[in-house]
Amino acid sequence: MSTETQAPATSQGADERRDSITVTDNRTGRSYEMPITDGTVRGLDFRQVKVSDDDFGLMLYDPGYANVAACRSSITYLDGDRGILQYRGYPIQDLAQSSTYLEVAYLLIHGELPTQAQLDEWTHQITIHTFVHENVKSFMQGFRHDAHPMGMLLGSVGALSTFYPDANEIDDPENRSIQTIRLIAKMPTLAAFAFRHSRGQPYVYPDNDLSYAGNFLAMMYKMTELKYQPDPRLERALDVLFILHADHEQNCSTSSVRGIGSSRVDPYSAIAGGIGALYGPLHGGANEAVLRMLHRIGRRENIPDFLKGVEEGKERLMGFGHRVYKNFDPRATIIKSAAEDVFAVTGKRNPMLDIALELERIALEDEYFIKRKLYPNVDFYSGLIYEALGLPVEMFPVMFAIGRTSGWVANWLEQVQDREQRIARPRQIYTGQLDRRYVPVEQRG
Ligand code: CMC
Numbered sequence: 001m002s003t004e005t006q007a008p009a010t011s012q013g014a015d016e017r018r019d020s021i022t023v024t025d026n027r028t029g030r031s032y033e034m035p036i037t038d039g040t041v042r043g044l045d046f047r048q049v050k051v052s053d054d055d056f057g058l059m060l061y062d063p064g065y066a067n068v069a070a071c072r073s074s075i076t077y078l079d080g081d082r083g084i085l086q087y088r089g090y091p092i093q094d095l096a097q098s099s100t101y102l103e104v105a106y107l108l109i110h111g112e113l114p115t116q117a118q119l120d121e122w123t124h125q126i127t128i129h130t131f132v133h134e135n136v137k138s139f140m141q142g143f144r145h146d147a148h149p150m151g152m153l154l155g156s157v158g159a160l161s162t163f164y165p166d167a168n169e170i171d172d173p174e175n176r177s178i179q180t181i182r183l184i185a186k187m188p189t190l191a192a193f194a195f196r197h198s199r200g201q202p203y204v205y206p207d208n209d210l211s212y213a214g215n216f217l218a219m220m221y222k223m224t225e226l227k228y229q230p231d232p233r234l235e236r237a238l239d240v241l242f243i244l245h246a247d248h249e250q251n252c253s254t255s256s257v258r259g260i261g262s263s264r265v266d267p268y269s270a271i272a273g274g275i276g277a278l279y280g281p282l283h284g285g286a287n288e289a290v291l292r293m294l295h296r297i298g299r300r301e302n303i304p305d306f307l308k309g310v311e312e313g314k315e316r317l318m319g320f321g322h323r324v325y326k327n328f329d330p331r332a333t334i335i336k337s338a339a340e341d342v343f344a345v346t347g348k349r350n351p352m353l354d355i356a357l358e359l360e361r362i363a364l365e366d367e368y369f370i371k372r373k374l375y376p377n378v379d380f381y382s383g384l385i386y387e388a389l390g391l392p393v394e395m396f397p398v399m400f401a402i403g404r405t406s407g408w409v410a411n412w413l414e415q416v417q418d419r420e421q422r423i424a425r426p427r428q429i430y431t432g433q434l435d436r437r438y439v440p441v442e443q444r445g
Contacts, residue, residue, distance in 0.1 A: 025058075027051050040069050059427050066323070071258065071421065075108060075410050076249040080324035085331065087247060088112070096334050101242035102126060102212050105184055105406035108247055109413065123212075129185035130206035130215065132193075133163050137203055140193050149194035150279045150397045156190045157183075158272030167266035170416050179267050180409050187405045188212070191398045192219030198394065213238040216402070221390070233345045234389060237338055241382060244331045245400050247407025253277035253284065257408045258415050259424040267412050274408045275401050281318070284400040287379040287386070288393045290319040294352040294359075294383075303359055311368045319356075319380030320363065321372070331378040339381050339388075346388045353384050 021041060024031045034045040047057035062068050077086040085092040088107050095104055099113075106114045106122050114122060136156060143152050161167055164182065169175045193203045196219075204219045207228065214235045218228035248254070257274035261267070278284035297306050310317045322329055343349045360376055363369045386396050415421055 025049050061429060073249065073414055075414060076247045078249050078324055080326050083325060083328045083330050092330055096240050096243050099243060101239045104243045104246050108406045108410040109180060125181045126185045127208050129181050130189050132186055132189050140197060143197060145200060149198055149394050152194035153190055153398055153401060154272055154275040157268055157275060161266045161268035167268060170264060176413060183267060183271060183409055184405055187402050188216040189219060191402055192216060194398065195220055195395055211235060231345060237342045237385060240338055241385065242403035244334060244378060245403030247410060254408060254411050257412055261412045261415050262421060262424040270412055271408050278401055279397055284397040286318050287383040287396040290379055291383040291387060291393045293318045294355050297355055300355060300358050303362055307362060307366065317363060320376055321374040322377045326373040328375050329377045332376045332380055335378060335381040339384050342385050342388045350384050350388055356384060
């Protein structure tokens with residue numbers, strides 16, 4: 001609990017060190033001591049800072065929440081200055097190297113790596129829940145032939161709440177557990193249906209003999225063959241991409257999931273909101289925007305002109321920059337080498353890779369990018385892999401959503417069990433007019 005103090009802050013010796021901050025309001029001369037816990041000060045402690053009794057009290061103004069911690073979380077650790085990303089304490093490099101997406105999903109959800117028996121049971125549960133109700137298929141068929149698959153995914157995930165109305169019993173651990181499994185299991189099925197719809201091709205049912213990534217490839221690409229055999233190298237590359245996208249602490253879509261979830265709605269509605277946030281070009285839509293940008297640049301000779309336009313503020317270099325990483329994005333480093341592996345399998349090196357490499361090389365030596373600490377992020381190279389897998393650009397954010405589902409669910413689960421959480425409800429600084437007199441329409445000029 002914070003207190004108002006009379007004495008202004010004085011320099012203290014090491015033995016007097018207190019975990020608090022003293023704030024002096026120069027309007028009144030009053031000082032307030034506020035506790036510091038875990039490197040943070042409680043926003044509500046500032047409300048006592050007032051010029052008069054009827055003053056509302058000081059608020060924090062932070063558009064984009066650049067310096068606000070809205071929750072405690074033990075899921076993902078990120079140190080942007082040192083390029084560190086860890087899920088439940090495990091470095092992303094080790095997980096990408098040795099783990100599988102389903103194992104990582106278990107880790108994010110349960111907090112620990114599974115034993116073999118736990119992993120087998122988890123994999124079994126996810127696998128047997130990959131099918132969707134036939135009516136889901138019919139309403140997906142109702143989308144226009146050229147509907148964006150991300151819009152289809154958003155709509156169909158939201159609609160799942162109507163198929164599982166008991167999903168709103170979010171205080172029941174068993175109920176939460178079954179919705180968790182359903183969300184992770186059904187996301188690839190809905191994503192593949194959306195893809196097949198855009199191609200005018202029949203939807204392919206899940207194949208429970210295949211791995212998570214292998215089954216997804218089958219639902220995407222199976223044609224007349226009796227059994228689809230995914231290339232194990234592509235299957236692995238896809239699995240690694242899912243691992244790299246699985247969680248990223250309080251990003252725009254995850255904080256949207258938490259924000260919506262804070263109203264205590266069912267998880268399908270909350271995660272549909274997360275998909276909406278991910279759809280935007282500054283977030284998960286960036287990989288789609290990168291590919292469009294690379295195609296627009298077209299040739300290496302056009303790079304300097306393009307970068308001149310970026311520096312003049314005409315547009316952004318998509319796939320560059322990050323709110324948190326100011327050194328390098330460790331996911332981008334892993335993806336860059338995975339891209340080369342995939343091209344080795346598909347046998348065709350994507351010519352856009354050369355443009356991307358050259359763009360990266362020039363940008364990293366450019367004063368504009370150096371000064372602003374702008375480096376390639378996860379989306380800079382992921383699109384090239386997706387393109388090599390034969391995916392149209394519209395599917396790129398959908399691929400991101402499949403991987404991110406486990407992180408969204410882990411955050412939702414953490415939030416609904418966190419007693420400190422309240423409904424998300426930021427304040428505003430009102431800039432409009434007050435107490436205006438209503439004028440009937442016929443008297444308005
Ligand atoms: N190209 C050119 N300039 C940029 C870029 C960029 N990609 N990103 C930031 N800047 C500039 C920006 O104009 C600003 O310059 P100034 O100080 O002169 O006004 C400065 O760098 C700081 O940028 P900001 O917009 O304040 O940074 P932010 O933390 O609000 O935005 C970002 C982060 C990722 C939205 C932004 O870097 C961006 O728009 N990048 C391109 C889109 C992109 O690749 N998004 C994927 C992010 S990673 C995957 C994910 O998590 O979704």
